[in-house]
Amino acid sequence: MSIFQALVLCLAWLGQCAGTDCDAEIGGVLFLQTAVSAASHSHGVGKQHPAPQDEMVHPLWDAAEKFFHIKRAAVGSVHIQSFKIPGIFENLSKYCVVLVYVVFSLMCGRFCLVGVPAKAPQDPQVSKGCPRSWLIYMGVVYAFIYFSTDQYVPSLPQMEADLAGSQALMSGTVQLNLFVKAVFGLMSAGLSDRIGRRPVVLACVVLLSLASLCCACAGRIEWFIAARILQGMGESVEPVVFAMARDYFADSNERFKVIAALQMMAFVGIAVAPLYGGVCAAYLSWRLSFLSLAIVWGLLAAYAFWAMMESCPEGSQESYLKDVARILDPHLLCLLLTESCIMGGYFTFNANSSYLMEESFGRSVMASSIVMLIYGALSGLGAVLIEKLHLSSVLRMGQLALSLLALAGMISMVLGLYFSEYLWSYLAGSFLQASVGMMALVATNVLFFEPLADCAGMAASFEIVAQSILPSLLSAIGTQSMIQVGPKGLTLWQAGACVAGGVLFWLGYGCNPPAWTLPLEPSERPKSLRLLADEAEETS
Template sequence: MPEGYRRLAALLGALTALGPLGVDMYLPAFPVMGADLAASPAAIQRTLATFLLGMAAGQLLFGPLADRYGRRPPLFGGLALFAAASLGCALAGSAESLAWLRLLQAIGGCAGAVVARAVVRDLCDERGAVRMMAMLMLVMGAAPILAPMLGSALLALFGWRSIFWVLAAYGATALLLVALALPESLPPERRHRGGPSEILAVYLQILRDRRFLAHALASALPMLGLFGYLVASPYVLMERHGLSPLAYGFAFGANAFGLILASQVVARLVRRVEPARLLVVALSACAVAGLLVPLAVATGALWPLLAALFLYLSVMGAVLPMASALAMQPMGRIAGSASAVIGTLQFSGGALVGVLLGALGGGSPWPMALLLAVAGSGGLLAHLALRR
């Protein structure tokens, strides 16, 4: 891949990392935030649920904007909103106000993911798109490795509010880099000029495409397990199993390393094997890994649980780039809207998971474990049913 594409992948990966950073960096601070804001664990978990809800709803807005006005202008607005809302989160005085600010933060941050996927579709063929998506995951995957450890360090040194000051600085820096280094990949003659009724028609067209849905659900359903892990793991691993915030950060980072490694293996394999065939193998492995998590929980020991989670999250690194690239490939000039549908399917499920686990979890590992089992199997079954 040319050096210019590597730089582009690094920038697009940094934009896609806005969501993971917004989630992962403050996870180790959940117990401290609850004590400082006089809020229950469920109230703090709702701040994550509202973030995921904003990531889901905001993409339906930015997708058509990216198809109509090009990739850069909507991205500028989204990054500015992300930075401003992050400042508001740093100054929040209650869990309720923090939840609303997290919603705005996510609406701004989701522009990075929508535009990144659309730019890849603008510039790459099918195999090239899988390799580019894998490179994005190499950059984006560093966020889950570094974010919890950075969040733990900031929490220890400066308190939980410093985490959101850092996120605001990241958003402002990303805005500057986009202005200086991201070219416009959608020329005016390829832009979609439809009004609101045509935007709705485009979304209906996308949702009626069985091939698109087969690949979109292949990423969205297994990601329910990923979001379940994000919501429940701070309480399951730190409060139930006694991990310190720093140890939790290292365990979280190990899982992210597995995700990165799997994505790079897929980037090499796809040069010799059809992506569609590889995706079925990866989804099968994801289903097996999901079923292992409840078995690990039944042992009551920490290490089997950590091993099962590592396997599930590593396989996600193989599933996501292939499923996203294959879903986007036939979308052409409506790539922004198609990217928005993928993101909305992923993050709306994540928001629902956040609410349900916040209400049912109570520190028990069983809701998380059963969710991973259902999510892993569901991705494979939905893909096979719709593909046929």
């Protein structure tokens, strides 16, 4: 046997060892058969006359060529069964889920029959300002609300195998969670106005700890979905966080900085969560990330019980219907729909990128985690750009940001139409959208809250609905587009959401802004507001 023949035999053996799926195993057998046949020719086995040199080299070359064309399955696309959760923990999680639903139903019945409890008075310390430790706490809570979902997105294909689910069901757990958070967010902020912020925050954070533990111990997809619904109910604390920011920061300029800081912390969670979840899934188990979340939420609940002050202001509440009528002003409704489209593009990426990378392009869990990390980092850069851009008004900032977002969507459409078979085309378009999406979202948020300072809690509830329900629907349609059409369908749908956001903003707000949209420069403000600002400076 010559050295070249021995090399081909080694390649054939390596091909068989690398065969982690059926195609690779078949390929390995073909390599061995071809190589052994070639070696037999050289020793005269089965033939009395050796084959000519070119006829002998041909099957050897075919064997080597087939080896190098074998595509080894990526680490993330091979569903390795995670360790089986002990039966006792699985049963305890079921009992815990049922118990939480029973307790919640009883409490709702009590509120309907007896009424809500009386609100505690506002703590005198609130008037002195927000402690730095509590401001950090609000940022951590807001960041971990998004962390709770984004941490397991790279593990969706693995979880599908472990929980006996399907791609539609696993992606649906992301979208269902957003829908539940939006629905219960409508109630949580209004309830905190009537019974106080403290009991609502404590209940939601404790619920998040229990729900995360139940997700970690779920043995079937049905119980995982039930636990994710509980997580969505707990995540309805998000509008209460914004209501507390209103309580502590009466000045609009200070509140703008606080909201921008909260958004920055949220995108830190968005960036870090997929990487952490991917590491847990790749080296240990996806269940570890949920278990860690249960511990973190438990610690946050303990700190809130010890340090939280009641911040809800005293006084009579305005009519609910009047507040709703103000929020549903055509200009403000257009801004809510714009936010829905912006978040729809993000949720479409969030719920489907891991399946696209791992199933369609054979990448690993860690690769999809790193992509989501880059996406979150680029989104966070948008908040930095807000501070760097010195535009004359928030309106102009929104016009610029939404124009760039629509342009990014158009570029993504072109890439999806002509280069959808390449992963880089989808990633390039998504990264372009991420780089301007945060700037567009914050500018739209500020414009929305500008005339609603006295009903910010209710406005935050409607904003959560706008950022969750319609984006969840858009994300679900994006999932079906990827299943039915492939990468091109997902790319075009995600890009279309960004284009729609820009078009809605310009048609309903940017071209004809309302009277309350005021420039930031003092010289451009109306005379009455300049007089008020001068009086405030004199008194200070």
